[in-house]
Amino acid sequence: MIHLLKTSFHEGLLNIREKLGSFLVTLLMVSLSFMVFDIFLVVSWNVGTVLSNEQENVGIELFLNEDVTEVEAVNLADLISVMEGVRSVYYVSSLEAEAVFRADLPEQADLLILLGPQFHLPSSIQISLRPDYRASEKVSGLARTVSGMDGVKDVVYGQEYLPGLTRTVDMMGKLVILAGLVLAISLSLVVANTVRLAVVKRAPTVEIMSIVGAPGWFVRMPFLGEGLITGIAGSAGSLLLTGVISSILSSSIPHDFLPGKWILLVLLLGAASGAAGSWMGMRSGIPKPRS
Amino acid sequence: MLISFQNVSRFYDKWPALENIELTVESGEFLVLSGPSGAGKTTLFRLIWMGDFPTSGVVEVSGYRSDRIRKGDLSNLRRKLGIVFQDFRLLSERTVFDNVALPLQVAGSSPRAVRKRVFSLLAEIELSHRRSSYPHELSGGEQQRVAIARAMVAHPVILLADEPTGNLDPDVSKQVIELLLEINRTGTTVILATHDPRQIPAGTARYLYLDKGHLANPVSWDGYNQL
Ligand SMILES: Nc1ncnc2c1ncn2[C@@H]1O[C@H](COP(=O)(O)OP(=O)(O)O)[C@@H](O)[C@H]1O
Numbered sequence: 026m027i028h029l030l031k032t033s034f035h036e037g038l039l040n041i042r043e044k045l046g047s048f049l050v051t052l053l054m055v056s057l058s059f060m061v062f063d064i065f066l067v068v069s070w071n072v073g074t075v076l077s078n079e080q081e082n083v084g085i086e087l088f089l090n091e092d093v094t095e096v097e098a099v100n101l102a103d104l105i106s107v108m109e110g111v112r113s114v115y116y117v118s119s120l121e122a123e124a125v126f127r128a129d130l131p132e133q134a135d136l137l138i139l140l141g142p143q144f145h146l147p148s149s150i151q152i153s154l155r156p157d158y159r160a161s162e163k164v165s166g167l168a169r170t171v172s173g174m175d176g177v178k179d180v181v182y183g184q185e186y187l188p189g190l191t192r193t194v195d196m197m198g199k200l201v202i203l204a205g206l207v208l209a210i211s212l213s214l215v216v217a218n219t220v221r222l223a224v225v226k227r228a229p230t231v232e233i234m235s236i237v238g239a240p241g242w243f244v245r246m247p248f249l250g251e252g253l254i255t256g257i258a259g260s261a262g263s264l265l266l267t268g269v270i271s272s273i274l275s276s277s278i279p280h281d282f283l284p285g286k287w288i289l290l291v292l293l294l295g296a297a298s299g300a301a302g303s304w305m306g307m308r309s310g311i312p313k314p315r316s
Numbered sequence: 317m318l319i320s321f322q323n324v325s326r327f328y329d330k331w332p333a334l335e336n337i338e339l340t341v342e343s344g345e346f347l348v349l350s351g352p353s354g355a356g357k358t359t360l361f362r363l364i365w366m367g368d369f370p371t372s373g374v375v376e377v378s379g380y381r382s383d384r385i386r387k388g389d390l391s392n393l394r395r396k397l398g399i400v401f402q403d404f405r406l407l408s409e410r411t412v413f414d415n416v417a418l419p420l421q422v423a424g425s426s427p428r429a430v431r432k433r434v435f436s437l438l439a440e441i442e443l444s445h446r447r448s449s450y451p452h453e454l455s456g457g458e459q460q461r462v463a464i465a466r467a468m469v470a471h472p473v474i475l476l477a478d479e480p481t482g483n484l485d486p487d488v489s490k491q492v493i494e495l496l497l498e499i500n501r502t503g504t505t506v507i508l509a510t511h512d513p514r515q516i517p518a519g520t521a522r523y524l525y526l527d528k529g530h531l532a533n534p535v536s537w538d539g540y541n542q543l
Pocket residue numbers: 328332333351352353354355356357358359360
């Protein structure tokens with residue numbers, strides 16, 4: 026069995042060596058088209074990181090009437106903390122708000138003095154939401170509910186850009202999937218075609234092999250191997266090229282390269298489309314032995 | 317019984333290439349199959365190595381039945397057979413050594429065992445000096461001897477030779493037939509398809525005559541004397 030596997034591997038190499046030139050051209054083609062996808066992934070990964078940071082911050086800020094006592098405010102906060110979609114609730118007293126204001130904007134601190142001792146920043150309740158509640162409809166729904174509660178003066182959340190944000194994140198996810206799908210299909214068609222050519226070219230060899238008793242998998246292995254290698258090497262090559270471009274551009278456009286998980290996904294996509302292409306190519310190609 | 321055809325027919329688009337064939341071949345036999353071009357000889361061979369299957373009836377070869385064999389067993393069946401064609405069918409991009417070694421390699425023999433067997437076989441057919449040559453550098457007779465070596469390298473039970481001398485000069489043909497007889501003497505069953513059954517010395521073989529897909533009465537017909 027070991028020897029048979031070795032021989033099979035050797036046959037695969039023969040298969041590739043016979044047409045090294047056209048194999049390299051195919052590899053380059055696959056790498057380049059994958060590169061377009063990789064660049065798109067890098068862009069959407071970076072935009073996605075920024076957007077999800079923004080989304081992380083999506084919360085609701087509840088400003089309270091001045092006559093609300095601290096006890097009433099804490100009771101209100103407790104009430105809100107058990108509502109659906111709420112991750113945590115934090116009561117910010119008027120004094121605390123002022124302290125934060127002074128720390129954040131020291132040069133404007135004088136403003137508070139100017140406004141006189143009877144002016145106070147309103148106390149507030151900061152609501153942070155569970156991730157699945159950060160989509161726009163859910164946030165505004167919740168905001169509407171709490172704004173009707175006793176002692177609430179005003180409700181603030183990212184009303185302006187929230188709908189757009191959610192939609193953008195959604196759309197980018199869909200675009201990535203669509204682009205991946207298009208790429209997978211076109212790669213498997215390219216591989217199917219080269220495998221089909223390889224099968225036709227090797228038809229006499231394949232035929233003799235099966236006549237002298239080669240098992241079916243042994244006959245198919247080199248072609249499957251060719252597709253897999255094309256897919257994996259092509260996607261790896263594209264990642265390499267994209268990586269080079271990314272590091273060249275990183276000083277002028279600060280960004281991150283793809284995380285390990287995404288790199289693995291790109292390689293898997295390459296492998297899967299390569300294998301699928303081989304299978305398609307073989308299905309239409311491998312001859313039945315005759316005469 | 318090594319091979320049996322049980323009421324076997326093979327139709328191509330309603331045309332019978334073979335019809336109602338009844339045949340048994342015993343181990344160690346030398347069977348000569350003759351008949352005009354298009355009679356169905358190649359079809360009969362193809363049914364034996366199961367590159368094709370009967371339209372009706374059952375072919376049984378060395379325990380494998382055409383109606384029950386699984387795909388995965390085809391390679392096992394074919395390892396018990398050696399097949400030689402009129403047009404040699406050597407792989408042009410491989411040396412004589414690699415061509416002969418192929419059946420052992422695809423069966424998973426160790427490189428050492430392959431080398432040992434191939435060298436000794438090439439010595440037997442006096443082609444050791446040609447082991448690094450490519451098929452196109454050999455004469456027709458040499459190519460056919462290489463093809464026979466390839467067919468014999470894995471010690472098959474049955475050797476199928478489909479008009480192996482069809483492309484060869486009479487002198488060279490004689491050599492090839494000698495080789496087949498020698499192979500049969502060592503116990504291998506040989507089935508030879510040929511236009512010219514007189515190549516085989518009288519008394520050494522059983523003769524069958526195929527015409528338009530029908531087997532002429534294999535008992536009473538003595539092809540050798542009639543020709
Ligand atoms: N694959 C095929 N498709 C259609 N007809 C075929 C095929 N193979 C053989 N035949 C027909 O079957 C008949 C027998 O052919 P064959 O077995 O090759 O004869 P022989 O080998 O005796 O010359 C011929 O009429 C041939 O045309």
